[in-house]
Amino acid sequence: MSTETLDSMFGIFWFFAFLANISTAFFAADVGAKKGHGGCLLFLLGLIFGLLGLIYAVGLPDSHRLKKDREWQEWYHNDLMAQLRRMEARPETGDTSIPKP
Numbered sequence: 001m002s003t004e005t006l007d008s009m010f011g012i013f014w015f016f017a018f019l020a021n022i023s024t025a026f027f028a029a030d031v032g033a034k035k036g037h038g039g040c041l042l043f044l045l046g047l048i049f050g051l052l053g054l055i056y057a058v059g060l061p062d063s064h065r066l067k068k069d070r071e072w073q074e075w076y077h078n079d080l081m082a083q084l085r086r087m088e089a090r091p092e093t094g095d096t097s098i099p100k101p
Contacts, residue, residue, distance in 0.1 A: 036063030
């Protein structure tokens with residue numbers, strides 16, 4: 001093989017490697033945006049680190065789900081505290097059942 005052939009093969013290899021990094025960068029940005037994180041930062045991570053940036057984006061927690069979980073925990077905690085206050089406000093009758101709202 002001549003050096004010209006090797007140089008052209010080397011150029012083709014880097015061209016396809018660059019295209020692969022671009023595609024992983026877009027995938028990382030899309031996954032991050034769907035999970036509620038910044039797509040631009042994840043695009044840059046995918047562009048610089050390639051497949052590792054995409055794996056990082058996939059491993060991020062879903063911020064929409066975390067927000068819903070926090071809201072549910074807050075509601076559940078408030079409901080329990082309200083039940084305890086109602087129980088404490090009742091006179092001592094010996095009844096230990098939780099009153100129905």
